Amino acid sequence: MKNLAILTLIFLPLVCFGELFLEITKGSEDPFKVAIISFEGNSAVSKKLNKVIRNDLKRTGEFSLLDQSLLLPLIVEDDEINYRDWNLLGMDYLVAGNIVQTNNSIDVNYEIYDIHKKKKIRSSKVFGLPNQLRQLAHYTSDGIYESIAGIKGIASTKLLYVNDVKSKNLNSRYRLMLADSDGANEQTLLSSSEPIISPAWSPDGKKVAYVSFETGMAKVYIQNIATGKRDSVISKNTQISSPSWSPDGKYLSLTLYQDGNAEIYILRLRDKVLTRMTNQFAIDTESTWSPKGNKILFTSGRSGSPQIYELDLRRLNAKAKRLSFEGSYNAKASYLPNEEGIIFVHRSSDGLFHIAMKYKKENFIRILTEAKMDESPSVAPNGNMVIYGITEGDQSMLAGFSLSGASFKLPASQGEVREPAWSNFLR
């Protein structure tokens, strides 16, 4: 807290600095074929809502949507659905809905029909304030996704990332940003003239942890998103970095430099008790928790090059197990949501950095990206999408892909963006 005393805290107005621009570059080869009949209602509202829903579904890569211009807007009644006609059009599903707007609320009602089984599979209502139109659209597309793909959608989740805007004299303005999963509704959580790295979500989505260099030294802070209240997590005169929240929200794993070298510790947030987890002459950092909270992954230089290790937290004095063996640089790993594998940064033999994945059941790695300096992969909570940082020309931006083959880019409205972190499910 001593560090905070010298800082001026100013609450910023909720200014939108512009949005990341979403661009879908590729889609899956075997998508669900879905006809969405434009949701009728007030035309401006309807147009925006339909556009957001369609973009959400396209971005998953798992949907091929019937061109809207081929469809006449029509009111769909359950007993009037001509399943045979939709089948002839090659559709698997039909989605129809309407928007009911009053002065201070918008209701979105929608129905989903399975063309092959010839029956209605979902009837839903989502309601909110007129200024929550994008959220209404995201909830709706998540409902559609869940009914058709069979797993929860992530359109209503959020992203954290770091924005770095350089002025003419090359001074940077660093911002920790919060945005919807499609890059819209961008808001500033922290603005500083010193670097900000390693943003991490609390499991309930209410807080963020990150590393800020505002005191001239790397320190980890926890900030409440709604109130802006923030605290340095440990008041030690040492560098602290790489925060990761345990799935139950009670612990933070961290890298501390008090031993003259990067070592991993676990901090119990309730009483600030620190437990040292690694004791090595080499670098140990970038810890992340397993979905069940019983293991951590981390990067260690103990073999002579950065490699990924796993530590079992249930066993006393457990020995870390090396998980990566291909190549001389594997780092910043995290588990897939069902622990079926890990995703990490891999340097290939040509010296370029890519995002790679290794499934538990396989004894080889899969290289998933093809730019030259791909970094910081973060997996969506449903495990079907990954967002990461790329550099194109000399511009850093975010890119993503779905495991079913779609890829997309989120170029920044200004400056560079990097270090994305995907939230948990928030609805």
Place this chain on the structure above:
Amino acid sequence: MKKSLNTVFASTALIIFTACSSLQVTEESVSNQAVAGVMVSPKSQATQAVLANAVIYFEYDKFTLTSKSIQALKGVVTLMRKNPKIMLSLEGHADERGTREYNLALGQRRSESVANYLIANGIKRNQLSVKSFGEERPLSLGSNDSAWSKNRRVEIK
């Protein structure tokens, strides 16, 4: 039932699964999270008169001192012996390749290498402030060997 985040509606999200075999019926209110942004204004660091100023460079992925670096450090040792009261700041840096957190740790190893040499030559640990900025403060922008070699460094101030 799930509780919404700071929802403007007093109601909580309500999800109903009907008993009917496969028709899912739901009703849900949208929640909006309140956001408060914060601006921090770092206090400018107190500057001391520059007595020892040197930059020590490193090989890619390495934190060992080269013979050229040791020549430069000998000068620093001489100066420190003459001025035993000054404090030195050793700031380690890395080039942009590799992950940010690993580079932060690598920068720290580089400044520790410099610190260890100075301590081995009679400088006291409490005269040294050892830290890292990882790849966050490049001296030279650009993604090429020339820029990278300038950025893998420890700045002695």
